[in-house]
Amino acid sequence: MPESTQKSLRFPPVDGLSVRADFDGGAMSSDFGPLILRGVDQPIGLTERLAQAIDDQRHPSYITHPLRDLIAQRIFQIGCGYEDGNDANALRTDPLFKLGLDRRPLEQAMDLASGPTFSRLENAVSTKDLYRLAQAFVDQFIASYSEAPAVIVIDLDHSEDPTHGQQEFSFYNHYYQHHCYLPLFLFEGLSGRFITAVLRPGKRPTGAENAMIMKRVLQRLRAAWPETHFVLRGDGHFANPELMALALADGHTDFIFGLAGNRVLSPLAKPFLETNRHRHAVRCENARRLHQPLPNSTRSYHELAYAAGTWPQAFRVILKAEVMAFDDNPRFVVTSLDLPSPECLYRDLYSARGQDENLIKMLKHDLASDRTSDHRFLANHLRLFFACGAYVLHHALRTNVLVHTELAQAQPATVILKLFKIAVRVVQYQDRVKLQLPSNCPVKALLHRVTEILFLTRPPPALTT
Numbered sequence: 337m338p339e340s341t342q343k344s345l346r347f348p349p350v351d352g353l354s355v356r357a358d359f360d361g362g363a364m365s366s367d368f369g370p371l372i373l374r375g376v377d378q379p380i381g382l383t384e385r386l387a388q389a390i391d392d393q394r395h396p397s398y399i400t401h402p403l404r405d406l407i408a409q410r411i412f413q414i415g416c417g418y419e420d421g422n423d424a425n426a427l428r429t430d431p432l433f434k435l436g437l438d439r440r441p442l443e444q445a446m447d448l449a450s451g452p453t454f455s456r457l458e459n460a461v462s463t464k465d466l467y468r469l470a471q472a473f474v475d476q477f478i479a480s481y482s483e484a485p486a487v488i489v490i491d492l493d494h495s496e497d498p499t500h501g502q503q504e505f506s507f508y509n510h511y512y513q514h515h516c517y518l519p520l521f522l523f524e525g526l527s528g529r530f531i532t533a534v535l536r537p538g539k540r541p542t543g544a545e546n547a548m549i550m551k552r553v554l555q556r557l558r559a560a561w562p563e564t565h566f567v568l569r570g571d572g573h574f575a576n577p578e579l580m581a582l583a584l585a586d587g588h589t590d591f592i593f594g595l596a597g598n599r600v601l602s603p604l605a606k607p608f609l610e611t612n613r614h615r616h617a618v619r620c621e622n623a624r625r626l627h628q629p630l631p632n633s634t635r636s637y638h639e640l641a642y643a644a645g646t647w648p649q650a651f652r653v654i655l656k657a658e659v660m661a662f663d664d665n666p667r668f669v670v671t672s673l674d675l676p677s678p679e680c681l682y683r684d685l686y687s688a689r690g691q692d693e694n695l696i697k698m699l700k701h702d703l704a705s706d707r708t709s710d711h712r713f714l715a716n717h718l719r720l721f722f723a724c725g726a727y728v729l730h731h732a733l734r735t736n737v738l739v740h741t742e743l744a745q746a747q748p749a750t751v752i753l754k755l756f757k758i759a760v761r762v763v764q765y766q767d768r769v770k771l772q773l774p775s776n777c778p779v780k781a782l783l784h785r786v787t788e789i790l791f792l793t794r795p796p797p798a799l800t801t
Contacts, residue, residue, distance in 0.1 A: 362761065363431050363442055368773070368783075369416040369756025370436025374408075375790030376733045382476055382725060383408040389468035390461060401449045405437050406457055407725070409448050412436050415726035417752045419704030421454040421719075431762040435769065442764045458715035466717050473532040473721075474556045476728060480529055484561040489525035491692035492550070492570040494518050494541065497706040504713035507538035517708060519720060520549060523695050525569055525688060527735075530695075530728050535708070535717040543576025551582055554589065564588065567673075569689050572596045575670055581648045583672060592686050595653065595668035604640050605666040608657035612636055616659045633660045637679040640668075654678045654686075699727050702748035737789050741782060755779060755786070 345357035377383050387404035401409075412433065413423055427433050428448040431441030439446040497517040499506035506515045516538040522531040534549055554566065565588045568579065572594035583589040595601070616634035623630050635658035643650035651670050655678075658665040669686050676685060699705040705723035708716035730748040738744050743751055758779075761772040777783065 363763070365430050365432035365760045365762065366758075367416050367430065367432050367756055368758040368760055369752065370412045370430075370433045372733065372756065372786060372790065373412045373415050373729050374436040374438075375787070375794065376729050376737065377408065379793050379795055380476070380480070380728075380732055382728055383411060385472050385476055386469060386721070386725060389472040390465045393460065401453060406449055406453065407722075408437055409433065410454055410722045411725040411729065414703055414723055415729055415748070415752075416756050417749075419707050419723075420451075421458070422451040424449055424454060425451045432760055435762075440764065441762045441769060458710060458718050459712055461714055461718050463714065466714060466721070469718075469721050470532045470534065471556060473530065473724060473728070474553060477524070477529055477531045478557065478560045480732070484564055487526070487565050487567065488557070488561075489567045489569055490531065490550075490553075491523045491525040491689055492520065492546070492568065492574055493689075493692050493696060494520050494536070494573075495696045495700065496538075497535075497700075497708055499538070499708065501709065502711055503708065503716060504711065505537035509538045509540070511540070517716070519705075520546075521692075521696050521699070522553065523692055525567075525692065528691070528695055528731060530724060530731065533705075533720060533724050535713070535720045540573070543578035546574060546576065547578035547582045550579060554582070554586065558586065565590070567592065569686070570594070571689070577646045577648055580651070580672070584648060590672045592669055592671040592673060592681070594686070595670045597666060597668060601640070601642060601653070601668055602666070604642060605655050605657055605668075608636060608638055608655060609659060609664050609666060612657050612659040613664070630661070633658050633665070635659070637677075637682055639678050652681075654682050656682050695727075698730075698747055699723055702752070703727055703730070736793075737786055741785065743782070755782065758783075 343358055347355035347357070349355060384404055387402075387407050390403060390407075392399075392403045409424065410421070413419075413427060418427060428450055429444075430448075433448060434441045434446060437448060439448070495518070496509065496512045496514075497519055498512075499515045499517060503517075506517065508515050509518065518536050518538050518541070520534045520536055520541070522533065523529065524531060532553060536545075550568065557564070557566065566586070568574070568583055568589065568591040570593050575593035575595050579593070580591060583591045597605070612634045616631065619631050619634060635656055638655045638657060640653045640655050642653045651672055652674070654669045654671065656665075656667040658667065667682075669682055671681060671686075673681060673685075703723045703726045705720055705727075707723070708719055710716050710719065727748070730751060733751065734744065734746065738746070738751070743755065746754070758777060759774055763770040763772065773780075773783075
């Protein structure tokens with residue numbers, strides 16, 4: 337077939353008109369997102385902070401792409417739905433991504449980095465670089481507050497990251513029934529802000545390892561906020577004496593952790609379950625008599641006298657004695673908090689940690705934090721941090737810019753689909769760049785609001801001498 341035909345797209349005729357398409361539309365982009373992410377990044381300085389954490393060992397004479405540009409390009413790509421480093425091979429000439437990195441959109445000399453460049457970057461980072469990056473995320477979290485908060489709830493949770501090859505430190509995890517990594521994520525439970533993350537081998541963490549990580553995070557937070565009260569919150573595999581002792585050592589830190597049932601705890605719950613089993617039967621009988629829907633469950637909350645021998649001291653243990661249609665569902669938590677009632681502590685404080693799983697889901701499914709297919713463990717850790725950086729920008733966009741709009745509670749995938757994936761034609765003049773968007777853009781009013789807010793909150797230009 338002739339070359340011109342190979343480059344054309346053919347369609348069935350419409351109302352007697354032949355339909356053909358080609359790719360000679362000129363300087364166009366399908367992504368408006370990079371400009372929005374640039375506007376979010378400028379006032380908070382995320383990519384600049386992350387770039388300063390990495391020791392750039394490249395010779396200055398051979399540097400084409402500054403480290404900050406590489407980090408921003410990769411994070412912007414993930415933030416726009418391009419999860420693979422190889423996507424840069426096509427996007428490096430995209431005019432909107434070039435504008436997002438403060439480059440002239442139509443000049444070939446200002447093309448962005450390619451996939452091999454990112455591969456070299458990922459395989460060049462050291463353990464010290466990654467440690468400083470983890471600290472940089474904590475510093476970014478601190479900087480997101482204009483003043484010291486009264487209370488910070490730190491949600492801790494691990495999430496499986498399946499591996500499918502010969503990745504370093506990929507271990508078989510019996511609980512998940514496959515080889516994986518098991519990264520640790522830390523979020524602020526009240527706001528959903530990202531604190532930091534650690535990529536870990538696939539084996540179950542020990543209490544000493546959890547305490548080692550949390551000690552470093554708490555030290556950095558405490559140095560910035562001496563009077564803030566911290567509450568550590570996590571499920572049952574964080575209920576270990578090392579984390580408990582860490583909280584006790586700080587006069588302004590408490591914890592609330594899930595607690596697995598055992599041969600001592602389970603018998604203590606039996607009397608309350610038997611009472612609720614009778615109550616549930618009575619409620620079901622009354623509902624049948626009145627022709628009403630049957631209740632799903634009957635529950636009550638109680639405080640138990642229990643202390644494990646490995647704990648540094650006795651703590652409150654709360655029982656949720658729940659009886660369901662087909663089985664009993666007793667649940668336990670242990671906490672150092674004194675004031676809340678058992679029901680308030682479990683229902684309002686502990687159960688809220690379920691939101692942490694939704695935040696991790698955003699990171700994994702919308703921003704591909706589990707795209708850890710490199711052989712080297714350190715390279716995969718940097719990939720995790722790229723996704724975390726994209727989450728920070730999306731969270732800042734949602735909470736600072738999209739508040740009181742239809743996308744105020746939207747997940748990153750929805751924001752990408754509705755706000756970022758917009759066709760744009762780029763026209764560059766000698767003294768300006770003009771972006772032409774579709775006349776019938778469905779989010780025209782929202783884009784006007786977003787761009788105005790970002791324009792007014794941009795940092796002042798740097799002074800030159």
